[in-house]
Amino acid sequence: MGVDRDWEGVRLHVVTGKGGTGKTTVAAALALALASDGRRALLVECEGRQGIARLFDTPPLPYAERKLAVAPGEGMVYGLAIDPEQALLEYLEMYYHLGRPARVLQRVGAIDFATTIAPGLRDVLLTGKVYEATRRRFSGSRPARTAARIVRHDGVPADAYVYDAVVLDAPPTGRITRFLNVNAEVADLARVGPINRQAASIMSLLRSPQTAVHLVTVLEDMPVQETLDGIAELRRQQLPVGAIVINRVQPAHLPTSALRAVARGEVDTAALQRGLAKLGIAAEPSTVDALAAETIDAARTAVRERRLRHTLSQAGRPTYDLPELDIGDIARLYTLAAALREQGAA
Structure with a gap:
């Protein structure tokens, strides 16, 4: 290869x-x-x-x-x-x-x-x-x-x-x-x-x-x-x-800057609802709020994982990712x- x-x-x-x-x-x-x-x-x-x-x-x-x-x-x-x-x-x-x-x-x-x-x-x-x-x-x-x-x-x-x-x-x-x-x-x-x-x-x-x-x-x-x-x-x-x-x-879906913003709770629920509507999904405000909360949790997890990855890099060893x-x-x-x-x- x-x-x-x-x-x-x-x-x-x-x-x-x-x-x-x-x-x-x-x-x-x-x-x-x-x-x-x-x-x-x-x-x-x-x-x-x-x-x-x-x-x-x-x-x-x-x-x-x-x-x-x-x-x-x-x-x-x-x-x-x-x-x-x-x-x-x-x-x-x-x-x-x-x-x-x-x-x-x-x-x-x-x-x-x-x-x-x-x-x-x-x-x-x-x-x-x-x-x-x-x-x-x-x-x-x-x-x-x-x-x-x-x-x-x-x-x-x-x-x-x-x-x-x-x-x-x-x-x-x-x-x-x-x-x-x-x-x-x-x-x-x-x-x-x-x-x-x-x-x-x-x-x-x-x-x-x-x-x-x-x-x-x-x-x-x-x-x-x-x-x-x-x-x-x-x-x-x-x-x-x-x-x-x-x-x-x-897999990482967002760049670091956007990820950190979402992790801070900066989610535009109106834009999220419009995006769902374009996909033909009519979502109630409560559903949109739940999706936003899950997105924030996922972003916080991703930010923590990136921090841990940086911590591991300080060991100075080759690193392999497995999905x-x-x-x-x-x-x-x-x-x-x-x-x-x-x-x-x-």
Whole structure:
């Protein structure tokens, strides 16, 4: 489309946002955008809600990488719902070769007990699986027991990454920094050995230019403030801040000067009534007054949204607008993906 991509070199896109802002929908649309033109993207869910499956109208995802959708230009989107217990089994088998003993632990409930009493361990396992998927190459892919192996496409170099991009539907902004930074704490606790090396490798990826943490918001006071607080906290922890995605944007119908006048209550009800009459609508004065009141409320909302947009701009990050759409999930995802591509997100 002739638009430069903002995130060249980024392989892991972490999507966070305040609850209710459409974080999962934006993550899915971003995965579709990144998979366009023959690329492969993995969309990962880590909160056990099966939100990805509902969006793509598929059965609940198992702990296995499954094809979800075909992107424009014959790209592919795969999905994975990470289960912490299965991730721990995979970790023990991959790094400690504890295949059968680990499954004995599973049967007696030891793994579930461990992840329950040590919530941080759950986040270690989740980020560890995302790290593995992001770094996996065709030539280095181990025969997968818990995840479907992706067959190499014709013309793809044998040592190429299996996925061109990984999109993580991450926890909300209030928890995102702790979630991403958990391996730094692990590395501090385990000063030597394989656990230290693994944790350090994960943090190296998460703090590198190959990662971007995108924040989803809507133009309301609380989500905007939480977005700004999240950006500040990510920067304090040296985690790479990506874009701000403003979701459910309403179209602007009036220039700023006219909008402010209406917001102050300056509505010519006589002109409004004449305009309705030209359209063949005979409106009572009470109806015209009600329309004027709604117009004033809408203008005040628009003025507030413009103020919040200016506040977000002070964070100095690329910003993408996604419209409010009243269409089905699948059609909405493709429309939002196209909007992201047009703005240079993918």
